[in-house]
Amino acid sequence: MKIEAVLLHRIRMELITPFATSYGAYTDRETILVQVIDENGISGWGECVAFATPWYTEETVLGAWHVLEQFLIPSLLKEQIQHPRQLPQLWQAVKRHAMAKAGLEMAVWDLYAKLQKKPLYQLIGGIRDEIQVGVAIGLQPTIEQYYEWIDQYIAQGYARIKVKIKPGQDVSLIAALREKYPQLPLMADANSAYTLKDIDHLRQLDRYQLMMIEQPLAADDIIDHAELQHSMSTPICLDESILQAEDVRKAVQLGSCQIINVKLGRVGGWNEALRIHELCVEKKVPLWCGGMLESGIGRAHNMALATLVGFTIPGDISASSRYWQRDIIAPEVTVNQGKVALSKLPGIGVEVDTDYVSALTLNKLEITTDS
Ligand code: MG
Numbered sequence: 001m002k003i004e005a006v007l008l009h010r011i012r013m014e015l016i017t018p019f020a021t022s023y024g025a026y027t028d029r030e031t032i033l034v035q036v037i038d039e040n041g042i043s044g045w046g047e048c049v050a051f052a053t054p055w056y057t058e059e060t061v062l063g064a065w066h067v068l069e070q071f072l073i074p075s076l077l078k079e080q081i082q083h084p085r086q087l088p089q090l091w092q093a094v095k096r097h098a099m100a101k102a103g104l105e106m107a108v109w110d111l112y113a114k115l116q117k118k119p120l121y122q123l124i125g126g127i128r129d130e131i132q133v134g135v136a137i138g139l140q141p142t143i144e145q146y147y148e149w150i151d152q153y154i155a156q157g158y159a160r161i162k163v164k165i166k167p168g169q170d171v172s173l174i175a176a177l178r179e180k181y182p183q184l185p186l187m188a189d190a191n192s193a194y195t196l197k198d199i200d201h202l203r204q205l206d207r208y209q210l211m212m213i214e215q216p217l218a219a220d221d222i223i224d225h226a227e228l229q230h231s232m233s234t235p236i237c238l239d240e241s242i243l244q245a246e247d248v249r250k251a252v253q254l255g256s257c258q259i260i261n262v263k264l265g266r267v268g269g270w271n272e273a274l275r276i277h278e279l280c281v282e283k284k285v286p287l288w289c290g291g292m293l294e295s296g297i298g299r300a301h302n303m304a305l306a307t308l309v310g311f312t313i314p315g316d317i318s319a320s321s322r323y324w325q326r327d328i329i330a331p332e333v334t335v336n337q338g339k340v341a342l343s344k345l346p347g348i349g350v351e352v353d354t355d356y357v358s359a360l361t362l363n364k365l366e367i368t369t370d371s
Contacts, residue, residue, distance in 0.1 A: 001081060005368040006073045007035040011360040015323055019293060020138040022166035022193035023055040029293045030061050034103040036111050044111025045352055047298035048103030049265035064100035072104050073367050084108045088271050098268035105269030106301050114347040121342050126307025130341045134160030134314040135322060139169060143176050159314040159338035160185040166193040171204045178208045189214040192240060196224050203232045212237040212259050225256035235259050239290055243267060245275040252283050263290040264301055273305060281310040291316030296329030300348035303340055328353050
């Protein structure tokens with residue numbers, strides 16, 4: 001591979017409806033698209049999923065931009081690599097900054113797959129060409145609004161519904177949803193809104209046959225999650241706690257969870273995600289792919305990830321139209337009977353609408369081998 005230029009596009013996209021979590025609500029999504037270009041003008045695309053504010057992890061859009069511009073991109077252009085497996089070694093001196101690394105890794109993996117003339121999902125050993133998908137609903141002001149969204153998503157065929165919960169909007173919410181939808185594959189995501197003091201309160205959720213409760217406690221607390229999991233029957237899924245394969249090893253050993261959510265951005269990209277997948281298959285821990293309100297580029301990478309054998313639970317990979325009036329890729333991601341089909345074209349298999357990307361761009365930077 002001879003990468004001659006890397007472009008960063010910071011864009012802002014309006015969400016169709018605000019997305020609320022236990023930390024607050026978003027009305028638009030700022031994100032960085034990463035484009036690597038080789039000597040023949042072939043582009044690979046990735047997406048840095050950091051948010052504008054550091055609510056999910058410590059990373060932010062502008063912080064990631066700085067790390068990409070000053071450290072990750074210069075070392076990639078200076079060293080050059082033969083295979084994207086070499087990237088973690090190249091960036092050893094850059095600690096953490098998982099989302100910045102993941103955005104650039106994704107672009108290099110996409111380019112590499114295109115050069116091999118293979119769909120990315122086949123290159124990484126994916127075993128299915130369509131995946132079952134679920135949808136996430138942010139916190140809503142009234143129960144009727146949940147019913148409205150859920151009815152709509154069931155009609156669209158989604159295979160699993162996830163709702164966000166927080167103190168004051170949890171047990172009674174789940175009870176009401178379970179009463180109205182006794183058979184619905186349902187799960188709840190707390191985004192670390194609780195502590196072990198809430199153990200008796202959270203145990204009340206055991207009555208409602210949830211598929212899982214996602215990240216009830218703090219991101220850096222694998223030990224307390226073990227205590228909680230040992231005292232409740234609802235499976236715990238870890239999201240924010242899992243930054244690398246090593247975290248999976250510890251969580252599984254302690255019994256902190258029964259399920260893992262993988263996000264390429266949170267774990268630093270494809271290389272670490274593949275390691276986590278390998279370990280979870282070995283330990284028989286089911287996986288699913290989480291979502292970060294991605295544009296079509298991040299979404300296409302997530303779809304490839306979810307084709308791996310260990311991803312047995314529908315992920316948060318909804319249709320483009322779940323979030324955007326218009327996506328930046330063609331064709332857009334569509335859901336048919338709860339499934340999304342993978343493109344057979346090389347790389348992530350979608351065309352990036354560069355005119356629309358330009359229209360959404362807040363700022364752009366090009367770094368070349370000569371600069
Ligand atoms: Mg989550």
